[in-house]
Amino acid sequence: MKIATYNVNGIKARLPRLVEWLTETQPDVACLQEIKTSDETFPEAEIRDAGYGAIWHGQKGFNGVAVLAKGADPVERQRRLPGDDEDVLSRYLEAEIDGLIVASIYLPNGNPVPGPKFEYKLTWMERLHVHAAGLLATERQVCLAGDYNVIPTDADVWKPAAMASDALMQPESRAAFRRLAAQGWTDALHSRHPNNPLWTFWDYTMNSFARDAGFRIDHLMLSPAAADRLVDAGVDKDHRGREKASDHAPTWITLR
DNA sequence: ATGACTGGGTTCCCCAGA
Numbered sequence: 645m646k647i648a649t650y651n652v653n654g655i656k657a658r659l660p661r662l663v664e665w666l667t668e669t670q671p672d673v674a675c676l677q678e679i680k681t682s683d684e685t686f687p688e689a690e691i692r693d694a695g696y697g698a699i700w701h702g703q704k705g706f707n708g709v710a711v712l713a714k715g716a717d718p719v720e721r722q723r724r725l726p727g728d729d730e731d732v733l734s735r736y737l738e739a740e741i742d743g744l745i746v747a748s749i750y751l752p753n754g755n756p757v758p759g760p761k762f763e764y765k766l767t768w769m770e771r772l773h774v775h776a777a778g779l780l781a782t783e784r785q786v787c788l789a790g791d792y793n794v795i796p797t798d799a800d801v802w803k804p805a806a807m808a809s810d811a812l813m814q815p816e817s818r819a820a821f822r823r824l825a826a827q828g829w830t831d832a833l834h835s836r837h838p839n840n841p842l843w844t845f846w847d848y849t850m851n852s853f854a855r856d857a858g859f860r861i862d863h864l865m866l867s868p869a870a871a872d873r874l875v876d877a878g879v880d881k882d883h884r885g886r887e888k889a890s891d892h893a894p895t896w897i898t899l900r
Numbered sequence: 901a902t903g904a905c906t907g908g909g910t911t912c913c914c915c916a917g918a
Contacts, residue, residue: 812918847917848906
């Protein structure tokens, strides 16, 4: 089983590229982020024509997450992260597919630091910590996949100094990510590529992709039952280099 | 200290992204 996460940066603008990627790489599950569309305007028919059932949690203009399943309809378990009824941003969608629990996560960016957006990021991570503990307690196969907006270590960025003041690599952001992992989650990409991290994002500006000036912020976190079945992990880097690409690359794992 | 790029909406400029 192949599970992927892909921050598409606008599903309407990305639709030809998204369908092309689904057709070429055939993930069984695809978690999308930043679909940037309202529920009413989600391109359900085009996704279905590509062979995928889908559920989505949209928002006009910003954010928005979806879960796609090849030849199946994901069964929704949860939309929105519990813990703050005031938080109306569309950043979390959890589903069950073929016995697997999977969540599409769009964690807040948090810039600028300091400020209310950074506080929101840390609070959101605390809420994720609480909810994730409940998922672990089920002892089931669970994959929390998405754009975490956290660069876990200095090894996960092309030049740490260039990003030093960024919310993505503040000590508080990293500590929250480490604390989540310490619950018992396996960072699948790190597990399979411990010595040569793969970038999942390259900025549109400054010729970043050509210089390979990227970093690793899209993560697939596995519960022990899922981690036991981990076979491989990778990044579809060539899709980042195509015309009208997202600034993120699709990131995937395979499970036995 | 700033801007480079891109997508989307309040669209012919502004905001947010990372």
